[in-house]
Amino acid sequence: MDLQTKLASESFSGTEKAVVEYFINHFDSVVDMTTLQVAKHTFTSNATVVRVCQKLGYKGFNDFKLKYLTEQKSDSPSAEKLDANFPIQSGDKVQKIATNIAALKEAAIEETKSLLDYVHLQEAVAILESAETINVYCSHSTIAHAKEFQYHCMRIGKRVIVASGPGEQDYYASRSNEENVAILLSYTGETRETIGDAKLCRYGGTKTISITSFGQNSLSDACDYNFFIPPWEKYYSKIGQFASSAGFSYILDLFYSGIFEKDYLANYEYMLEHTGRLSMVQINKKMSDI
Structure with missing residues (x-):
């Protein structure tokens, strides 16, 4: 660690x-x-x-x-000690910027990996795979990671709903039940709406999975399973979310990969079939435009 x-x-x-x-x-x-x-x-x-x-x-x-x-x-x-809040400085050459950002992201992924509980990961993947619907509760910079996870799952026919606004989050959380699984994203683990949604989901019998920064916080206290990313970034004084972004993406990629592996051949065939249909639609559209 x-x-x-x-x-x-x-x-x-x-x-x-x-x-x-x-x-x-x-x-x-x-x-x-x-x-x-x-x-x-x-x-x-x-x-x-x-x-x-x-x-x-x-x-x-x-x-x-x-x-x-x-x-x-x-x-x-990848182990070079960088300031996650200011990995680049004024006057840095593009080569230096490229090296620093790559090193920071690699270090963040390695640190996120070191924080994994593999028993919990296996259990979380199992309930995600068996869930009728996966609801992802997110806001701000985490929306992009949730959307990417949704896109991956969509390609294998797994239903994922991304709830990113306060009203939308509350709507899905208040109607959540044991057939759903909730993934809740918050770097600080103190986002008021997200904590409330976690409690609403659990009240409805939904298993809850948090992705948040390492250490005790209100969101991890409210969830069944917790996955952590490095707490390297300050909330306001930073030029980007390079480290936390790498951590969020890595864990969500692990979830998707685990789901895919559960029925590897069927998921691969489904993906090929629907990718082929999409290709035919695109070809037909181009032909009609000629």
Whole structure:
């Protein structure tokens, strides 16, 4: 698990949070500091710094720093430490931009993979495959990912409804039952409408699956199954959703791939048949336009 993901997921006291925030915001300099220096910069104590490290599963501050050194010295471009909020800077050449965005997306997918619970994934795929209808509740930047998932499922005859507006979401959630499965997308996990929809769905007997940032939040508390993406992005101060976008797409692709695999041959034949029909319609339309 990525160190910053781990830091964001643990429960810390007020003074411990000051140390955690310092670790996150001063990633490059912490490796050269002593316990006393960190304590002075955070207005805490040596004991507090050591306690934070121990909560994270390390023997002490020196053992904790080894994790930083391991991450920093990695030669793999996908493991290069990038700021997910500002992966590019003013003046960057196009080659640098291409390298940074690719590295960030690769790292986000790897981190999302490390957060998977494969037992839950298998169970979630099974209920998605058997559901009469899959309802995806989303808003803002997650709509595009939901639509892509809907398109993939449409090609194999799987009914998916994307509910993206408050009124539309409430309509489907209030009528949801045990024949449906709900997938709820929210990066923060604190989107009020989405949390309400999760509760409405569960009240109707619907199994609920969340995709949200790693760590405890209201949406994950309200759902039956939870799948997590890295909590690397700030809500407002970022230039794009590069990391979270990669995470959302990856998990939804896993859902679709799992559904497809459940009846591989039949799904493939269905896809070929209907793609062939669509091709004939397009050919006939072109011929009529001549």
